[in-house]
Amino acid sequence: MIQQEKPTFDSLKQWKIFEHVPDVELKHIYKKLESRHYDHEETIIHEQTLGDHIFILTSGKVRIEKNIGEDRSEIIGYYDAVGGLFGEMALLEDKPRSAGMVADSDCTVLTVSKEDFLELVQSIPLFTLAVAKNISQFLRETDERLINELKDENDELRQTNYILQETQEAEITKERLALIGRMASTILHDMKNPMSTIGGYAQLIKMKKHSQDQLGDYADIISKQVIQFTKMAQDLLAFAQGGEQMQLKPVQAVEYIEECCDSLELKFSQRKISLERALDFQGEVRIDTGRFYRVLENIAVNALDVLNDDSHFIVRTEKVETGIRITLEDDGPGMxxxxxxxxxxxxxxFGKRKGTGLGLAIVKRIVDEHDGVVSIESELGVGTKFIIDLPAVGHDLLPKSKHQIPIPFEKS
Ligand SMILES: Nc1ncnc2c1ncn2[C@@H]1O[C@H](COP(=O)(O)OP(=O)(O)OP(=O)(O)O)[C@@H](O)[C@H]1O
Ligand SMILES: [Mg+2]
Incomplete structure (x- = not known):
């Protein structure tokens, strides 16, 4: 800061603040008035100090800063109203400066001592009014600036929120499409099974003469497969629209498994592999009959892929503590x-030319959806056993800790 030559007495009246100060008082002030120059970035007022002057800005721009701890400060505004007062609040309140003032460019100011200032405020109402106007103008400008800053922040927030929402929606769509893709490949995989059954029966019908009863049986099997196929397509649609609907209903377990075995029978007899049944269970299980058939079918089709003619495939049901246990066992090469x-x-x-590797993933998923547990026991050269435990009606759900194999196919 350097003191510089004072302006002439007559020029003081150009500043609004002195407009109404009578010449006598003004002359008195003029004597003690200082004109100062501050270099760019020089501190004019230190925060928390007790003020002994007020400042009248005669040129340049001042920055208002507030300490926010750890030697850091935040800019809370600027003051560039030439002819306006600053630093008067602390004098009026008789409190330490609540903010610091720094020259934001080279500045010149006039200073009035605290005593003179307070004397003027007390004795000249028009001067007091000019000070009040100065304060209120500063407050109004600060208000406007804060409101604008808030508005900008609000706009930014709204914009961020909007972008976030868009990203979130895009993510959900992406996830959904990926899931639909997965589901579609699942359904396409499982379409192979009913299609090959239908194809098999169509060929059988063509091959030789059949009794009306036999033809009726074949037609029944074909229509069951068509129903199965339609169900899969419906699953896909339901899934695309927002989730598959499980249709669990209580069924007599043995009766249902028997029916499933009937549907699988042809695949086995064509290969001269015996499909044996040892079905023992009194009671009901809650099953989505269409979907659960795919569990048995996928396991059976896998066995057919590895079994030699004259092998055995046994389907068992038995009562266990937690409900019903369904075991599908082959005497193939094992895993x-x-x-x-x-x-x-x-x-x-593994070891297949055309395997997609979805068959057992689907098995696991469907068993999970039935609150069941599926596991494998297998021995090389002896055979493979798939064990499915389902809660029977009237039994509590199976504890999930019984899962022996990590879940490969996350539920959608
Ligand atoms: N009964 C079984 N005996 C021996 N290995 C089996 C048996 N069942 C399944 N596997 C093995 O488990 C692997 C995975 O079976 P999964 O049904 O998931 O797929 P995949 O049969 O290869 O293909 P996809 O069923 O999708 O056409 C098979 O590739 C096969 O190596
Ligand atoms: Mg398979």
Whole structure:
């Protein structure tokens, strides 16, 4: 800061603040008035100090700063009203400065001592009014600036919120499309099964003459497969529209498994593999009959892929503590440990030319949806056993800790 030559007495009246101060008082002030120059970035007022002057800005721009701790300060505004007062509040309130003032450019100011200032405020109402106007103008400008800042922040927030919402929606759509894609590949996989059954029966009908009864049986099986196929298509649609609807209903377990075996029978007899049944269970299970058939079918089709003619495939049902246990057992080559560990994972296939690796992932998923547990026991050269435990009607849900294999196919 350097003191510089005072302006002439006559020029004081150009500043609004002195407009109404009578010459006698003004002369008195003029004597003690200082004109100062501050360099750019020089501190004019230190925060928290007790003020002994007020300042009249005669040129330049001042920055108002507030300490926010750790030697850091925040800009809370600027003051560039030439002829306006600053630094008067602390004098009026007789409190330490609540903010600091820094020259935001080279500045010149006139200073009036605290005593003179207070004397003028007390004795000249028009001067007091000019000070009050100065204060209220500053407050109004600060208000407007804060409101504008708030508005800008609000707009920014709204914009961020909007972008966030858009991103979220895009994410959900992406996830949904991925799930629909997965579901579609599942359905396409499972379409192979009813299609091959229908194809098989169509060929059988063509091959030789059949009794009316036999033809009726074949027609029944074909229409069951068509129903099964339609169900899958409906699943896909339902899924695309927002989730598959499980249709669990209580059924007589043995009766239902028997029917499933009937539907699988042809696939086995064509290969001269016996499908044996040892069905023992009194009671009902809650099952989505269409969907659960795919569990048995996928396991059976896998067995057919590895079994030699004249092998055996046995379907058992029995009562266990938690409900019903369905076991599907073959006397095929068995699985390597690595295959057993990964068999339920999506797209895991081993030793097949055309396997998509979805069959057992679907099995796992459907059993999960029935609150059941599926596991594999397999021994090389001996055979493979799929064990499915389902809660029977009247039993509590199976504890999930019984899952032996990590869930490969997350529920949508
Ligand atoms: N009964 C079984 N005996 C031996 N290995 C089996 C048996 N069942 C399944 N596997 C093995 O488990 C793997 C995974 O079976 P999964 O049904 O999931 O897929 P995939 O049959 O290869 O293909 P997809 O069923 O999708 O056409 C099979 O590739 C096969 O190696
Ligand atoms: Mg398979």
């Amino acid at each position: 390597l440990d690595e295959v057993k560990e990964n068999a339920f994972k999506e797209f895991y296939t």
